Amino acid sequence: VAAAILVDDPADPRLGDYIGLTDAALRHRLETTDGVFIAEGDLAIRALVASPFPVRSVLVTAARHRALIDVLEPLGSPVYVGEPELLRAVVGFDLHRGAVAAAGRLPLAPAAELVSGARLVLVVEAVNDHENLGALFRNAAAFGVEAVLLSPTCADPLYRRSVRVSLGHVLGVPFTRLPDWPAGLGALRAGGFTVVALSPRLPARSVDTLGPLAAADGGLVLMVGAEGPGLSAGALAQADHRVRVEMAPGVDSLNVATAAAVALHRAARLGVAGPATAAPARS
Numbered sequence: 001v002a003a004a005i006l007v008d009d010p011a012d013p014r015l016g017d018y019i020g021l022t023d024a025a026l027r028h029r030l031e032t033t034d035g036v037f038i039a040e041g042d043l044a045i046r047a048l049v050a051s052p053f054p055v056r057s058v059l060v061t062a063a064r065h066r067a068l069i070d071v072l073e074p075l076g077s078p079v080y081v082g083e084p085e086l087l088r089a090v091v092g093f094d095l096h097r098g099a100v101a102a103a104g105r106l107p108l109a110p111a112a113e114l115v116s117g118a119r120l121v122l123v124v125e126a127v128n129d130h131e132n133l134g135a136l137f138r139n140a141a142a143f144g145v146e147a148v149l150l151s152p153t154c155a156d157p158l159y160r161r162s163v164r165v166s167l168g169h170v171l172g173v174p175f176t177r178l179p180d181w182p183a184g185l186g187a188l189r190a191g192g193f194t195v196v197a198l199s200p201r202l203p204a205r206s207v208d209t210l211g212p213l214a215a216a217d218g219g220l221v222l223m224v225g226a227e228g229p230g231l232s233a234g235a236l237a238q239a240d241h242r243v244r245v246e247m248a249p250g251v252d253s254l255n256v257a258t259a260a261a262v263a264l265h266r267a268a269r270l271g272v273a274g275p276a277t278a279a280p281a282r283s
């Protein structure tokens with residue numbers, strides 16, 4: 001059991017993992033060279049402690065320390081406690097949540113290993129908005145997705161805003177990159193998966209047609225694209241089927257995480273996978 005360490009100097013080198021959290025260029029440098037990422041807020045910190053990712057340290061106000069005491073006390077990593085002003089000076093903005101943790105990244109598993117035995121997989125192409133990515137992971141956890149595969153140009157799901165918006169679920173749903181893009185989708189099909197592209201446009205068929213697809217022997221892969229361009233022609237060409245969530249006339253499309261939620265909910269109801277039971281316990 002590690003005792004909490006009181007800190008009052010924003011230049012304390014032990015707080016180096018937390019500096020300049022809003023400085024994207026600085027964070028990119030730090031996070032790629034040191035392999036560190038940041039989880040912010042009680043839910044994400046609880047999810048982190050329950051995940052395989054190694055916790056490097058935690059920085060909290062006294063109030064958040066009390067609220068998180070059940071997970072912080074048994075933690076073998078340093079827990080730094082400071083005034084809200086100290087946290088603000090270190091991270092560079094008003095950290096309302098009063099709690100951040102720094103953790104180490106883990107090597108990504110090969111896609112084939114991650115999807116082995118899975119019934120429901122989510123593939124994400126080129127989504128570079130961290131909040132959409134976080135929302136996709138939250139939905140993936142909610143509807144029992146067993147693996148998320150990201151195209152090479154997808155944003156970093158462990159970026160702070162993505163971890164926060166996912167409510168920490170990005171730390172619980174296994175993910176990896178599919179480097180061979182889009183040809184790697186063919187390998188999934190060869191492995192018995194039915195690959196279904198979500199597309200708002202014709203000739204995509206109604207999402208109601210997921211029923212017979214979900215009943216197929218292998219697992220189901222649902223694939224979504226980015227705001228703006230949507231799925232690339234190459235990715236669409238690799239799909240066995242295209243389905244759309246019908247919308248009122250004049251509406252171009254749904255937000256990517258919303259569209260994924262509708263289709264994943266449908267797939268989960270069809271028994272492809274069950275809603276996950278492991279969720280962060282409380283807010």
Ligand SMILES: C[S@@+](CC[C@H](N)C(=O)[O-])C[C@H]1O[C@@H](n2cnc3c(N)ncnc32)[C@H](O)[C@@H]1O
Nearest residue numbers: 198199200224225230231244245253254256259
């Ligand atoms: C904002 S949409 C992209 C819109 C883009 N103009 C297009 O035509 O695909 C982002 C992603 O969300 C999914 N999506 C959005 N609305 C959808 C709908 N109504 N039905 C199925 N998928 C949808 C698709 O995977 C799409 O690539």
